[in-house]
Amino acid sequence: MVVDIYNRILGESDVNQMHKKSYYGSLFLGLLLFLGFLVFFVSTLGVADISFIDSVKIIVGRIPGINHWFSFDFDSPTHITIIWNIRLPRIFLSLLIGIGLSVVGVTFQGMFKNPMADPHVLGVSSGAALGAVIAMIGNIKGTFLGQSMVGIMAFLGALGTTWVVYYIAKTGHKIPTVTLLLAGVALSFLLSSLISLIIIFRRNQMEQILFWTMGSVAAASWRQVLFLTPFVLGGSIIIFAFSRELNGMLLGEESAKSLGIDVEKTKKILLIISSIVVAATVSVSGIIGFVGLIIPHAVRMMIGPDHRVLLPFSALVGGAFMIFCDTLARILVPPMEIPVGAITALFGSPYFLYLLYKSKKQVLL
């Protein structure tokens, strides 16, 4: 079915093209299956020794609708807690973060026609960090929508920053991309230096702040998954609906306009949606770099720049990559946790360099 939907979106075509499309369809399906398997597999990994079969039983036995059909006698509540309440939320949260960051990375790179653009380029991360730091030093307690105040403040900080950047860059009805990027970079530096200042005066909270900015999903819960799901999935679907516009914008704004694309409107919508998605991911995990920069590049190198294909594939690959990295983060040196942001770069960079090396002869994007 997925293949069918894909073919419909990509259009019918002559044999050559048809071949390409059913190939993408199968590949997508394969990736989806792999991702499903990955979720089960990594849920068995960890300090507590739980077998694959047990893990499958626990997960399947908890899925509403399906659990009527099977009844598993399972009497290790600790295992159930570990799988269902600790590992699975983490895995799904990683998946969502990977999807969100990759999709926004693709969008920004396409929209700005700039290979260095990543989800944090418009100052989102430093805005989020400042929000989080204020919540930490102000010791603001309480929850909202199942989110801690640190998360909520990070969310607001991220959105506020993008909003300011947007209004600095806005000229009449237009948002010149270069101004937007520069404003983002400048504001980022300003906010980062504010954070440094705060850290100097609050040395006792330095570790907490530093750890937050390195990014982690160690405290994942189902409520966070529930909070993030509509942002990431909704945002990704809306962005996907603009695939054709993004393709046109890769040819340059003038060409996009002459192809009938309302460039300014598209930019505005994509900017708003992307900022919300990034703000939501940052608010649950802190700043996770690299994924949103490298996954889009890696996937583009493998399957080409057409956003109708690039967006869904980046989403899946980004999700899988985050699950992989977070699993390493929690099992490499137990019981210590490595910040997942460090892992993403540590394992992602060599692979990316390898891709770069391999395609050195070709043009890279």
Add this chain to the structure above:
Amino acid sequence: MMKYPLRIQDLHWSFSEQRILDGVNLSIQKGKFYSIIGPNGSGKTTLLKNIGSILSPVKNTIFLEEQDITSLSRRKIAQKIASVPQNTEVDFSFTAFDIVLMGRTPYLGRFQGESKEDQKIAEEAMKMTHTWHFRSKKINELSGGERQRVIMARAIAQKTSLLLLDEPISHLDLQHQIEVMKMVKKLNQQQEVTVIAVLHDLNLAAEYSDIIILLHEGSILAMDHPKNVLTKERIKEAYGLEVYIMKNPMTQRPHIIPIT
């Protein structure tokens, strides 16, 4: 009153303080080949970008099939006007065929894929521009001339009645210059596509166009058949250059030789 495919009425345009276009009036006739010439800074590209709505034109200055262009959606405009920009470089590795297929964008819904018909149109456009044999090649691996022809094919695949070209041949070698001009002329004659091209080369403009529009300091100095526009006096006035004008013995069109 005659219905013009495109009419421009008292068009003024300024970039910040600098006045670029100063009251341009123009009625474009269907199926003709127009060239816009004029020295650098005379407003050629600005005029073309206003027509193509790349710059946002002022209300009630440009009329597309007698409708104010500012009242039309971008999509509607793109179904009537195709343009080939000055800079056709693409950094991303789309295949040539993908690029041409993008010419169908103004006809496709948000989740609608390209149909067989769209593919056929793209194929025809590529065959016409002699680009079909490298359809699977990446656009960023093509030579400048090849890329220009692919972008031209994209504009043709847009199936519009108006084609705008901004210095389409300035980056090409002589052989490709002639090839592209011939292609445009063919399109103009066989499919009645109205062409408006900004050209630097006065002699090529003289050879290929039905009507030459000579711009000077933001307004039209002359607009007529090449032999009436390209006179010693006009060129002296617009370009400040002494020239000798002879007749091309094969086409009887004017041929300009600068006096050095």
